[in-house]
Amino acid sequence: xxxxxxxxxxxxxxxxxxxxxxxxxxxxxxxxxxxxxxxxxxxxxxxxxxxxxxxxxxxxxxxxxxxxxxxxxxxxxxxxxxxxxxxxxxxxxxxxxxxxxxxxxxxxxxxxxxxxxxxxxxxxxxxxxxxxxxxxxxxxxxxxxxxxxxxxxxxxxxxxxxxxxxxxxxxxxxxxxxxxxxxxxxxxxxxxxxxxxxxxxxxxxxxxxxxxxxxxxxxxxxxxxxxxxxxxxxxxxxxxxxxxxxxxxxxxxxxxxxxxxxxxxxxxxxxxxxxxxxxxxxxxxxxxxxxxxxxxxxxxxxxxxxxxxxxxxxxxxxxxxxxxxxxxxxxxxxxxxxxxxxxxxxxxxxxxxxxxxxxxxxxxxxxxxxxxxxxxxxxxxxxxxxxxxxxxxxxxxxxxxxxxxxxxxxxxxxxxxxxxxxxxxxx
Amino acid sequence: xxxxxxxxxxxxxxxxxxxxxxxxxxxxxxxxxxxxxxxxxxxxxxxxxxxxxxxxxxxxxxxxxxxxxxxxxxxxxxxxxxxxxxxxxxxxxxxxxxxxxxxxxxxxxxxxxxxxxxxxxxxxxxxxxxxxxxxxxxxxxxxxxxxxxxxxxxxxxxxxxxxxxxxxxxxxxxxxxxxxxxxxxxxxxxxxxxxxxxxxxxxxxxxxxxxxxxxxxxxxxxxxxxxxxxxxxxxxxxxxxxxxxxxxxxxxxxxxxxxxxxxxxxxxxxxxxxxxxxxxxxxxxxxxxxxxxxxxxxxxxxxxxx
Numbered sequence: 158x159x160x161x162x163x164x165x166x167x168x169x170x171x172x173x174x175x176x177x178x179x180x181x182x183x184x185x186x187x188x189x190x191x192x193x194x195x196x197x198x199x200x201x202x203x204x205x206x207x208x209x210x211x212x213x214x215x216x217x218x219x220x221x222x223x224x225x226x227x228x229x230x231x232x233x234x235x236x237x238x239x240x241x242x243x244x245x246x247x248x249x250x251x252x253x254x255x256x257x258x259x260x261x262x263x264x265x266x267x268x269x270x271x272x273x274x275x276x277x278x279x280x281x282x283x284x285x286x287x288x289x290x291x292x293x294x295x296x297x298x299x300x301x302x303x304x305x306x307x308x309x310x311x312x313x314x315x316x317x318x319x320x321x322x323x324x325x326x327x328x329x330x331x332x333x334x335x336x337x338x339x340x341x342x343x344x345x346x347x348x349x350x351x352x353x354x355x356x357x358x359x360x361x362x363x364x365x366x367x368x369x370x371x372x373x374x375x376x377x378x379x380x381x382x383x384x385x386x387x388x389x390x391x392x393x394x395x396x397x398x399x400x401x402x403x404x405x406x407x408x409x410x411x412x413x414x415x416x417x418x419x420x421x422x423x424x425x426x427x428x429x430x431x432x433x434x435x436x437x438x439x440x441x442x443x444x445x446x447x448x449x450x451x452x453x454x455x456x457x458x459x460x461x462x463x464x465x466x467x468x469x470x471x472x473x474x475x476x477x478x479x480x481x482x483x484x485x486x487x488x489x490x491x492x493x494x495x496x497x498x499x500x501x502x503x504x505x506x507x508x509x510x511x512x513x514x515x516x517x518x519x520x521x522x523x524x525x526x527x528x529x530x531x532x533x534x535x536x537x538x539x540x541x542x543x544x545x546x547x548x549x550x551x552x553x554x555x556x557x558x559x560x561x562x563x564x565x566x567x568x569x570x571x572x573x574x575x576x577x578x579x580x581x582x583x584x
Numbered sequence: 585x586x587x588x589x590x591x592x593x594x595x596x597x598x599x600x601x602x603x604x605x606x607x608x609x610x611x612x613x614x615x616x617x618x619x620x621x622x623x624x625x626x627x628x629x630x631x632x633x634x635x636x637x638x639x640x641x642x643x644x645x646x647x648x649x650x651x652x653x654x655x656x657x658x659x660x661x662x663x664x665x666x667x668x669x670x671x672x673x674x675x676x677x678x679x680x681x682x683x684x685x686x687x688x689x690x691x692x693x694x695x696x697x698x699x700x701x702x703x704x705x706x707x708x709x710x711x712x713x714x715x716x717x718x719x720x721x722x723x724x725x726x727x728x729x730x731x732x733x734x735x736x737x738x739x740x741x742x743x744x745x746x747x748x749x750x751x752x753x754x755x756x757x758x759x760x761x762x763x764x765x766x767x768x769x770x771x772x773x774x775x776x777x778x779x780x781x782x783x784x785x786x787x788x789x790x791x792x793x794x795x796x797x798x799x800x801x802x803x804x805x806x807x808x809x810x811x812x813x814x815x816x817x818x819x820x821x822x823x824x825x826x827x828x829x830x831x832x833x834x835x836x837x838x839x840x841x842x843x844x845x846x847x848x849x850x851x852x853x854x855x856x857x858x859x860x861x862x863x864x865x866x867x868x869x870x871x872x873x874x875x876x877x878x879x880x881x882x883x884x885x886x887x888x889x890x
Contacts, residue, residue, distance in 0.1 A: 358782055359756070478674055
């Protein structure tokens with residue numbers, strides 16, 4: 158690979174750089190980086206004027222479905238989806254079959270990731286916090302961490318037992334690996350399939366009360382105060398109440414972070430009135446006040462990261478009665494477009510802040526090495542066209558599944574390429 | 585005038601004129617029901633399928649009678665088991681039946697939104713005969729018909745729905761329909777069985793029957809399901825009866841007579857005392873008769889508009 162990226166605007170929050178540069182890449186390594194590099198023979202020149210060069214984006218919350226649910230997604234199709242969406246890395250959640258509660262599964266997932274799509278997308282597994290994600294016995298966290306797990310979670314289900322949560326925080330703290338909580342008090346959400354409130358009341362649909370998320374976050378923060386060396390991350394935060402607890406905990410200097418999905422800062426629960434099962438996810442779409450709180454949280458920094466909770470399901474699985482449909486939507490290929498449309502162009506986030514939420518911060522939360530733009534470093538880059546206007550067409554998604562509520566959405570901004578591990582994919 | 589939709593999925597969002605059209609159309613069908621020969625020809629040659637995924641006796645019989653009295657060909661399919669547990673999806677069931685060339689589908693299903701779902705996957709007219717806790721529009725219409733028959737109008741009428749509002753499709757269709765027609769709707773039930781933010785639907789909420797009984801013209805008493813007690817939503821049927829059961833004694837505190845309605849089947853002496861159910865102020869059997877007329881009107885308006 159011999160590339161010369163010409164005239165792109167490098168925005169690198171880690172080093173604070175924001176400048177127009179040329180970057181010459183040889184075999185995946187940054188050979189030269191300078192204000193202007195003369196064309197060199199044999200190097201393919203790529204005109205990036207008006208485009209953004211960012212450290213490679215990572216989606217820290219993805220369901221790749223393999224092993225066990227390959228009809229929904231495989232590691233290969235998930236990586237293709239991530240690459241098309243502009244991500245050079247994904248963290249895959251452990252709710253596979255078998256669950257990633259054993260080092261062999263963690264290794265399998267990592268190795269498979271290297272073998273597909275030219276290895277352009279790094280896969281960092283999230284290990285299960287408990288065996289079989291059953292919530293009763295700790296998973297072998299040390300072995301999992303050694304096998305490459307960068308976080309522990311029973312995602313899809315909460316770590317409900319206070320005792321187990323305490324022990325998970327204690328044990329994981331030895332390795333500096335965060336516990337990622339799917340925050341939901343399960344005794345309050347049985348049978349629920351949308352946010353509880355006026356819309357569920359109108360539709361006569363069983364509700365998932367916002368307080369169920371808030372309660373679990375509040376409990377965990379109290380536990381974290383008891384185990385202060387631990388690191389705690391709230392997955393897919395969706396309620397104003399839970400975010401208030403996170404903000405308070407951060408102001409006290411606690412080791413806490415959180416992520417929000419594009420759908421939770423974009424869509425309001427009213428869309429469920431269509432009974433379109435692509436509006437069914439867990440946590441559910443919330444109220445306008447919650448969406449506004451998410452946007453405010455992103456603006457002020459109490460929300461650290463944007464992650465998709467990419468959750469593929471087949472059309473047949475989704476085309477059933479609303480109450481029967483599985484939770485979740487795909488998100489890898491719409492995340493950047495939605496983030497730029499809703500946050501960058503609406504002046505919620507600067508370009509630097511947006512890149513922090515999609516690269517710098519999640520890498521810091523997961524203790525992954527900082528991506529460096531310096532000669533001799535491996536190139537790990539996401540290239541953005543902030544002004545590209547496009548329309549989401551779910552039939553064209555690279556993911557095996559097409560379950561997105563954003564079909565037909567007009568977006569402004571997208572990723573046009575990625576470079577990682579010596580491979581490049583540039584549109 | 586015609587209905588704007590090809591389907592009857594719910595009363596929410598329906599206009600006053602549309603509801604009035606159905607009620608007015610039902611008047612002439614109601615009259616047919618008193619004739620010695622109760623059959624008329626408008627749906628001759630049309631095939632209607634009744635898909636009942638949830639057990640129901642009166643609604644299914646009421647629809648079947650309405651269909652037959654309009655001279656439609658009728659097929660009924662009943663199963664207590666959900667489509668999913670049978671292994672076939674609702675979509676497949678519906679498409680298979682439609683492949684046999686049918687014109688209208690009446691569906692009763694335990695999942696909210698199932699009739700909306702069906703209307704998207706089949707070409708036939710879809711009539712919602714109850715979708716989970718969402719809507720039961722023909723019940724709402726027959727309740728309004730019965731009230732209008734009794735009081736001459738719906739505008740300004742004060743109606744209280746008593747019982748488990750959270751899980752009740754009857755309550756929702758009544759709230760939407762009656763509010764659109766200008767009635768004042770309130771509800772009364774245990775706080776655990778009143779859904780969140782219900783007041784935002786323009787409904788007043790009460791928790792003591794004695795507070796609302798002096799204020800209403802009619803009580804629509806809902807059936808209480810024992811399974812709600814098992815899931816912790818109220819302590820016991822005895823306590824429910826004492827505090828939320830509608831009895832002659834409680835109703836006698838009202839300044840005037842109160843009309844008693846119930847969508848059936850009644851748990852006698854639980855949500856409604858037997859003497860009141862059988863009293864002169866009860867219109868429960870009129871509701872049943874009017875139900876056939878309302879369903880004839882709906883089938884007629886949808887089935888002849890294509």
